[in-house]
Amino acid sequence: MRYPIMIEFGTDTTAFGVVLPDLPGCFSAGDTLDEAVTNATEAATLWIEDMIDRGESIPAPSRLDAIVQTPEWSGSGWMPGFVNIDPTIFDERAERVNITLPRRVLARLDARAKDAGESRSGFIARLALSA
Template sequence: MRYPIVIELGDQDTAYSVIVPDLPGCFSAGDSFDEAITNATEAMTLWIEEEIKEGRSIPRPSTLESLKQLKDYEGPEWVWGFASVDPALFEEKAERINITIPRRILARLDAQAKAAGETRSGYIAHMAMTF
């Protein structure tokens, strides 16, 4: 899924900053143009994961044309671009998987899941989202 981003150009002394207008409060920076876009993608992923965790809906990307109408980003110091996030972040559908791990680890996993009051699958999902 591609979101429009607006990049404030940097130089030797100032980082490039990136704002994602469709995701309020989502911004990033980098020492180079490429690094700024890479960091923006990571910031977008974290922003979306947090919103999902809090049970909030995720805005769909606006058109570039509609965002260019915003007066906040006029001028030669701003450049428009796009950054992508994996659409799988939006999916809530459960998927059955098959994993192979040693029994001693499975026993430990099951004990930790029980202590946390969760199923094995729920505990694995929770652990994956907290690291």
């Protein structure tokens, strides 16, 4: 999935700034153009994951030509581009996995899950999402 980005040119003393117009409040920067785009990809992924975790909807990507025609982004200080987001972050399907743990660790895990009123899988998922 490709989200459009707008890149503000950097100088010898300032970083390249990157804004993702479709993801409110999502921005990044980097000392080089490549670093700025890489950091923007990470920022967008984290923004989307946070919204999913909070049960919020994710805006669909806009068309780049529509964005660059708006007054906010049409100035000469901005360069358009894209970040590619791995679509698997949107996949909520359950998948069976096989893990190996020492029995003492598994017993402790099961006891904590039981105390929390959760299944083993649900407890592990909640721990992973809260980290």
